[in-house]
Amino acid sequence: MDLHLNELDQHFTMPVTRKIAINRPLVWLQMGWADMMKHPAPSLMYGVLIAVIGGGLLLFSQQNLHLFTTAITGFLLLAPLGAAGIYELTSERDEERETSFMQSIHDLYKNGGQLAFLGVILAMVAIAWERASAILFALMVPQQITSTDSILASLTGEMLPFTIIWAASGFVLACFVFALTAVSIxxxxxxEVDSVTAMMTSLRAVAENIPAMIVWAAILVGLTAIGFATYLIGLIVIFPLLGHATWYAYKELVE
Structure with missing residues (x-):
């Protein structure tokens, strides 16, 4: 499928995007691993931070089925913003500057306003999803389900129709967010570009490389699922790995 979004140029000064082969996401993953190994300590620090935040969210919401499931999806929506510091690590190394966790945090301020604006947009999307999930759960989920021990059995048993509806809704939202953030962050x-231009560039890059971006999205979801399956411990390595790989995806997709 080949989608051309040339009409966007009438409204935005759009960077040029490239078309890539379907196997490039695997190369990004290899390059991301090599890059992470060049500055493992600050990279893993971001992994520890995201694992702690994710663990806190799940712990806070574990007694409420609606909040628990929404916390997982909301975490996935907002987590890409947390990788912004990882991108700064690679940028610092490429520019032969000091590479450290604190320096990468400091460098975020150079375009912090636009990153914050994008963060607000993602937060609004997460809040909207939480409210939509609350309505679905209130209408379709038995009130007696309050423990995480019965969540999986309930979602795959008598609540399977609800699970399908809820998962389909989340899938559509996730595709939209992925398209807007694949290279924008x-x-x-x-x-030093504005967030709207960055999101439109991301939308074009994804639209022009749908087969490769489907593979990339599958890798992101698969590795993140492994991170959750290991009680978030795996995210300590997986999160920075995907962050570094995303940097190379951006560099290859956008001139």
Whole structure:
């Protein structure tokens, strides 16, 4: 499928995007691993931070089925913003500057306003999803389900129709957010552009490379699922790995 979004140029000064082969996401993953190994300590620090935050969210919401499931999806919606500092690590190394966790945090301020604006948009999407989930759960989920011990059995048993509806809704939302953020966040960390232009560039890059981006999305979901399956411990390595790989995805997709 080949989608051309040339009409966007009438409204935005759009960077040029490239078309790539379907196997490039695997190369990004290899390059991301090599890059992470060049500055493992600050990279893993971001992994520890995201694992602690994710663990706190799940712990807080574990007694409420609606909050528990929404916390997982909301975490996935907002987590890409947390990788902005990882992009700064690679940018610092490429520019032969000091590479450290604190320096990468400091460098985020150079385009912090636009990153914050994008963060607000993602937060609004997460809040909207939480409210929509609350309505679905209130209408379709038995009130007696309050423990995480019965969540999986309930969602795959008598609540299977609800699970399908809820998962389909989340899938559509996730596709939308993925298209808007696939390269926009590393682009904001790398260039002094506005967030709307970055999101539109991301939308074009995804639309013009749908087969490769489906593979990339599957890798993101699969590795993140492994991170959750290991009680978030795996995210300590997986999160920075995907962050570094996303940087190379951006560099290859956007001139």
């Amino acid at each position: 590393p682009m904001l960390a790398d260039r």
